Amino acid sequence: MVYRKRRVSHPLRIGNVTIGGDAPIAVQSMTKTDTRNVKATVQQIGELEEYGCDIVRIAVPDEEAAQALAAIKKRTRLPIIADIHFDYRLALQALESGVDGLRLNPGNIRSAEHVAAVVRAAKEREVPLRVGVNVGSLPKSLLPEAPLPDRMVEAAMEHIRILEDHDFDLIKISLKAFDVPTTIEAYQLMSEKVPYPLHLGVTEAGLLKAGSIRSTLGIGILLYLGIGDTIRVSLTAHPREEVIAAYEILKGLNLTQRGPTLVSCPTCGRCEVNLVSLAEAVEARLSRIKEPIKVAVMGCVVNGPGEAMDADVGIACGNRRGVIFKKGEVVRTVEEKDFLETLMSEIMEVARSGGNQFKG
Numbered sequence: 333m334v335y336r337k338r339r340v341s342h343p344l345r346i347g348n349v350t351i352g353g354d355a356p357i358a359v360q361s362m363t364k365t366d367t368r369n370v371k372a373t374v375q376q377i378g379e380l381e382e383y384g385c386d387i388v389r390i391a392v393p394d395e396e397a398a399q400a401l402a403a404i405k406k407r408t409r410l411p412i413i414a415d416i417h418f419d420y421r422l423a424l425q426a427l428e429s430g431v432d433g434l435r436l437n438p439g440n441i442r443s444a445e446h447v448a449a450v451v452r453a454a455k456e457r458e459v460p461l462r463v464g465v466n467v468g469s470l471p472k473s474l475l476p477e478a479p480l481p482d483r484m485v486e487a488a489m490e491h492i493r494i495l496e497d498h499d500f501d502l503i504k505i506s507l508k509a510f511d512v513p514t515t516i517e518a519y520q521l522m523s524e525k526v527p528y529p530l531h532l533g534v535t536e537a538g539l540l541k542a543g544s545i546r547s548t549l550g551i552g553i554l555l556y557l558g559i560g561d562t563i564r565v566s567l568t569a570h571p572r573e574e575v576i577a578a579y580e581i582l583k584g585l586n587l588t589q590r591g592p593t594l595v596s597c598p599t600c601g602r603c604e605v606n607l608v609s610l611a612e613a614v615e616a617r618l619s620r621i622k623e624p625i626k627v628a629v630m631g632c633v634v635n636g637p638g639e640a641m642d643a644d645v646g647i648a649c650g651n652r653r654g655v656i657f658k659k660g661e662v663v664r665t666v667e668e669k670d671f672l673e674t675l676m677s678e679i680m681e682v683a684r685s686g687g688n689q690f691k692g
């Protein structure tokens with residue numbers, strides 16, 4: 333089976349990041365701090381940046397939060413998107429603070445004059461707007477008998493038409509549902525209707541494990557079909573987990589070469605060590621490496637190196653001793669007490685040389 337060719341969307345810029353066209357799929361997350369707490373918010377953005385987040389969205393629920401945006405912008409390098417519902421004054425204030433994008437549905441602003449003011453200000457600054465439809469907030473006016481994905485698309489189109497009527501085309505769209513098939517169908521329908529970039533996500537996906545799997549299904553299938561320009565994995569967890577999960581999706585589809593890939597065997601009756609603890613420790617230490625490197629943690633020396641032949645560096649553990657291997661070739665033996673540190677020093681050596689041979 334081959335990838336469907338990536339849908340070509342109109343590229344737009346969110347700060348220094350290009351979304352759409354043939355730009356790499358951008359990873360987004362959202363801060364979970366109180367936006368009014370500038371220090372905590374800036375700190376969380378810094379952490380997200382370390383994990384490879386490309387763009388951060390910040391909730392702007394009130395004027396105090398909007399006032400904090402200018403200070404947050406000054407102290408961060410990542411492009412910032414202000415998430416605003418209903419209140420055009422907050423949108424104007426966010427734009428004045430220098431945010432790089434807005435998440436705002438123009439149809440939710442009551443006065444046409446106020447919509448015009450926001451669109452004008454966004455246009456002057458070349459700041460894109462994301463139209464975001466969530467299945468839980470569809471307008472009652474839409475035909476209730478129409479299938480849910482069609483209603484989601486129509487709801488988004490109502491907002492899009494308002495922007496287009498103002499000759500505004502810096503538009504990005506999301507159509508999120510908890511139900512994966514509904515999400516996929518909505519994005520598929522939308523991908524054929526308009527040329528704008530699509531922001532993929534499965535909303536309220538859940539806690540770390542189930543939410544990551546649900547998001548991987550929705551986002552992964554769409555990306556595999558060639559649909560999608562930027563992604564956010566929404567999790568009931570620290571936002572760093574969202575970024576980690578997003579990269580696992582992209583790496584799983586060979587859509588990025590950023591960061592390490594950990595291969596670890598499921599263990600079986602041949603394994604004589606606590607491989608789970610070792611693999612978890614390695615994963616934790618790999619999490620901030622940016623270079624593309626494939627690392628294997630395998631449970632036995634008989635099959636391990638062979639089963640992970642394409643890993644750049646790996647360890648195959650035996651009883652009290654193990655072997656370090658590179659691309660399937662054993663390069664040294666190691667005592668059990670040194671498994672972690674020796675493997676990490678080999679990994680760092682490959683990482684310092686810029687990572688590897690991993691062909692994304």
Ligand code: SF4
Pocket residue numbers: 597598599600601602603630631632633635636639
């Ligand atoms: S690498 Fe060894 S321990 Fe791990 S699953 Fe394969 S045979 Fe079992």
